[in-house]
Amino acid sequence: MFERFTGNARQAVVEAQREARERNAEAIRSEHLLAGIYAVPDTLAVTVLEAFSVDRDAVVREIDRLRPGGRPAIDPEALSTLGIDLDEVRRQAEEAFGPGALDRTRAARGDKGGWFGGHIPFERSAKKALELALREAINLEHNYIGTEHVLLGLLRTEDGAAHHVLSAHGVSLAPARVIVEELVRRRRKAG
Amino acid sequence: MSDATKVAAAASSRDPAVGLAAVASLRGLLESLEELQVSNAREQGWSWQQIADALRVSRQAVHKKYRRYGF
Numbered sequence: 001m002f003e004r005f006t007g008n009a010r011q012a013v014v015e016a017q018r019e020a021r022e023r024n025a026e027a028i029r030s031e032h033l034l035a036g037i038y039a040v041p042d043t044l045a046v047t048v049l050e051a052f053s054v055d056r057d058a059v060v061r062e063i064d065r066l067r068p069g070g071r072p073a074i075d076p077e078a079l080s081t082l083g084i085d086l087d088e089v090r091r092q093a094e095e096a097f098g099p100g101a102l103d104r105t106r107a108a109r110g111d112k113g114g115w116f117g118g119h120i121p122f123e124r125s126a127k128k129a130l131e132l133a134l135r136e137a138i139n140l141e142h143n144y145i146g147t148e149h150v151l152l153g154l155l156r157t158e159d160g161a162a163h164h165v166l167s168a169h170g171v172s173l174a175p176a177r178v179i180v181e182e183l184v185r186r187r188r189k190a191g
Numbered sequence: 192m193s194d195a196t197k198v199a200a201a202a203s204s205r206d207p208a209v210g211l212a213a214v215a216s217l218r219g220l221l222e223s224l225e226e227l228q229v230s231n232a233r234e235q236g237w238s239w240q241q242i243a244d245a246l247r248v249s250r251q252a253v254h255k256k257y258r259r260y261g262f
Contacts, residue, residue: 074223078216081209089220097227106260107222 001130004137006146008043013130013150015039020120023064027123030160031063033130037147044187045147048179054169062165074108125160129153140181148180226260229253233262 002010016036020028037045038056049056076086093102102108122130133153137145154162155173225246232242243250 074219075212075216078209078212079220081213082217084217084220086220089224093224093227097231101227102223105223105226107219107226 001134004134004143004145006144008040008147009133009145009150011040012036012043012045012147016126017120019063025120027121028126029123030125030129030154030157030162031066031165033126033150034154034162034165035060035063037151040147043147044180044183045151047183048148048151048176049171051179052169052171052176054166054171059165059169062168063161066161125157125162129157129160129162132156136177140177140184142184148183152176152180226257229257230260230262233257 002013005013012033013036016028016032019032019035019039023032025032037043038060040046046056074086079086090102094100130150130153133145133149136152136156137143137149140149142149152173154160155166155171155176157163229242229246232245239254240250243253246253
């Protein structure tokens with residue numbers, strides 16, 4: 001699927017994976033793709049967003065506020081409300097299995113790694129956005145998939161969080177398409 | 192935490208934020224303890240079937256969940 005992606009678009013997908021991992025998410029979601037786009041400098045996608053006067057910092061803050069995902073942390077205070085003494089549980093575990101036994105478990109560390117070295121799968125909405133990016137490129141008769149197509153794909157994926165964040169900032173699909181077309185035409189003329 | 196009255200009051204709290212956070216932490220603790228026990232059972236030579244029976248889940252479920260940990 002990625003063979004027709006430009007260098008920038010590939011970079012954005014790599015950054016999306018990093019964004020998901022940093023947010024301790026169990027999958028790469030559409031909002032991670034959006035954050036990934038913003039992590040690559042000087043892309044056509046960012047030029048499009050600037051044309052809509054989107055405040056980048058505000059978007060990143062909103063993405064940060066979305067569900068953190070991942071396994072729940074073990075909060076001793078929360079457990080105490082159920083009458084569970086985490087220190088006592090930890091002491092029992094260490095007595096049986098050695099020092100740090102409980103804290104070393106993957107579950108306690110929130111580690112999704114396992115054998116796959118931290119590979120994070122694409123969640124359905126992110127996969128859909130990438131497929132629609134390809135569709136957008138085909139419709140515009142572009143023979144490559146750039147960050148601008150990924151952005152259009154995100155705008156078309158109406159059930160994705162990225163779509164909601166972007167529409168709240170006044171970005172919508174039809175005018176975005178027109179801007180992409182115009183930018184690509186200008187770039188071609190330029191050289 | 193040793194203050195029993197305080198704990199009882201919190202446990203019966205109708206504040207969803209308190210109750211749900213407690214359940215989330217409990218789930219985290221459950222995952223940790225399960226991982227410890229499954230790892231130990233494998234080290235002691237238990238089969239996936241034996242572990243599954245003890246956990247009262249299917250052999251496929253426990254194998255799928257822990258196989259990648261290399262137990």
